[in-house]
Amino acid sequence: MEKSHENEHPIKAFGWAARDTSGVLSPLNFSRRVTGEKDVQFKVLYCGICHTDLHQIKNDWGITKYPIIPGHEIVGVVTEVGNKVDNFKVGEKIGVGYLVGSCRKCDNCANDLENYCPGLIMTANGTYSDGTITQGGYSDLMVVDEHFVVHWPENLPMEAAPLLCAGVTTYSPLKYFELDKPGMHIGVVGLGGLGHMAVKFAKAFGTKVTVISTSAGKKDEAIERLGADSFLVSRDPDQMQAARGSLDGIIDTVSAVHPISPLLNLLKTNGKLVMVGAPEKPLELPVFSLLAGRKLVAGSGTGGLKEMQEMVNFAAKHNITPDVEVVPMDYVNTALERLVKSDVKYRFVLDIGNTLNKS
Ligand SMILES: NC(=O)c1ccc[n+]([C@@H]2O[C@H](COP(=O)([O-])OP(=O)(O)OC[C@H]3O[C@@H](n4cnc5c(N)ncnc54)[C@H](OP(=O)(O)O)[C@@H]3O)[C@@H](O)[C@H]2O)c1
Ligand SMILES: [Zn+2]
Ligand SMILES: [Zn+2]
The missing domain is CATH 3.90.180.10 (Medium-chain alcohol dehydrogenases, catalytic domain)
Incomplete structure (x- = not known):
């Protein structure tokens, strides 16, 4: 060897x-x-x-x-x-x-x-x-x-x-960005290793959780097994449109390049989009979506x-x-x-x- x-x-x-x-x-x-x-x-x-x-x-x-x-x-x-x-x-x-x-x-x-x-x-x-x-x-x-x-x-x-x-990387931003208050509505993008831990911690903190996923097939498990309250297929514009302005914060765990404008549209005024996924290339920052609603894009590392x-x-x-x-x-x-x-x-x-x- x-x-x-x-x-x-x-x-x-x-x-x-x-x-x-x-x-x-x-x-x-x-x-x-x-x-x-x-x-x-x-x-x-x-x-x-x-x-x-x-x-x-x-x-x-x-x-x-x-x-x-x-x-x-x-x-x-x-x-x-x-x-x-x-x-x-x-x-x-x-x-x-x-x-x-x-x-x-x-x-x-x-x-x-x-x-x-x-x-x-x-x-x-x-x-x-x-x-x-x-x-x-x-x-x-x-x-x-x-x-x-x-x-x-x-x-x-x-x-x-x-x-x-996966645990601490999702726990930490939920705490730091004060997305851990009971009654808040949190989005989790990408239901993988980090994403499923984000769902579990957010539920333990007493928030409502919506999973935003590319995989329609993960819906039943997200809700029944992991305890999420609702599920959006990110590639379905009608579903994304219907959920506009509904979230206080989003933890984005996606490992690949993806558009963030549809995610910013899901946020309420003053909503926070926290990136924890680490795609190999930069993402585009849609500034107008930020201005309309004083939204924040942030990052968090372990x-x-x-x-x-x-x-x-x-x-x-x-x-x-x-x-x-x-x-x-x-x-x-x-x-x-x-x-x-x-x-x-x-x-x-x-x-x-x-x-x-x-x-
Ligand atoms: N910030 C930090 O400190 C930190 C710590 C650990 C990991 N990371 C990074 O976080 C990312 C996720 O790690 P992980 O271990 O959770 O990975 P993972 O288990 O592979 O989960 C990533 C999820 O992202 C979604 N996804 C994958 N490709 C996509 C695409 N092209 N467009 C949209 N969604 C896509 C999938 O969920 P759906 O099927 O639900 O769409 C997938 O399950 C990686 O980039 C990793 O390096 C960062
Ligand atoms: Zn890791
Ligand atoms: Zn030091």
Whole structure:
């Protein structure tokens, strides 16, 4: 088997990596650093497959460094802690999301917004100050500074790992943009991994939820299984017209380029359209639709560590878990192909603990 010559460290590790833009993953031996004094070492048990993994392995955003081991919705169990680690113990269940490092000095870091630190280090495909490229959770073990690790509540199933990205990425803007007030009416665009979590959190906050989707076939499930109140097919102009001016806010999770004018028309005066999806090309900004009704278009990127912990605790308390299809490691390439076609309800989770075999 090919071995990565990047970033030689003392601890042997094993994962599945993409080598090029074909997006096909295959086994890779690599290495992890020795557990530092503030580090937590853990065995990965479950890792969600986020659409960002797909963007990264295909180099959609033009920043991928190969080989890349993706994965940033990670739940595991602690195997070793550094001698200055205060908050974690061997044997404890933990979670890691989209970031494993930040500068810890800037205003964002001081305000629990490590996710907006200019020195943010992504869990996969990020770069530490010594030049080491980070490798993500489609791997057997990880070593992460304790600041970037959250406690995994006992009553949350470990397969609920997608909370760590899809969860916090939708929870955070609903809170920050004050779209969490009971009685509000919230739209969720794109019913995939992020979208279905947005529906669940928005319902838990007591808001009315309308799903706006390209897939008419998702209507019954959106309403019956996920608890949405109504459903609009975004490509049906009559349905979109009938719902004009009805929403206080929209969380847009779409992964591809799409028109936002029809979405802005759904907003009430002062309504907010929050982009969390990350299409590879810029979208057109229809200014007239903004002026008519003092509307806001905003963005939001994952969450800080304090908020991640708050969100998993909230999910545990209110029994909010993602709907997942748990699959073995060697299914990953099929899972990625199905994700391209939006053929997953609503998140694949790799069973790393039981199926990442070196043979
Ligand atoms: N901001 C952040 O921090 C953050 C964090 C995680 C992910 N992301 C990004 O968020 C996006 C969604 O991630 P995900 O994991 O939820 O992906 P996903 O599971 O693939 O869901 C995306 C959904 O978007 C809709 N969609 C896909 N192609 C479309 C098109 N051409 N036009 C209109 N709708 C389309 C589909 O829903 P329907 O079938 O219902 O139309 C699809 O299920 C990705 O771009 C990802 O990189 C951002
Ligand atoms: Zn993600
Ligand atoms: Zn910082």
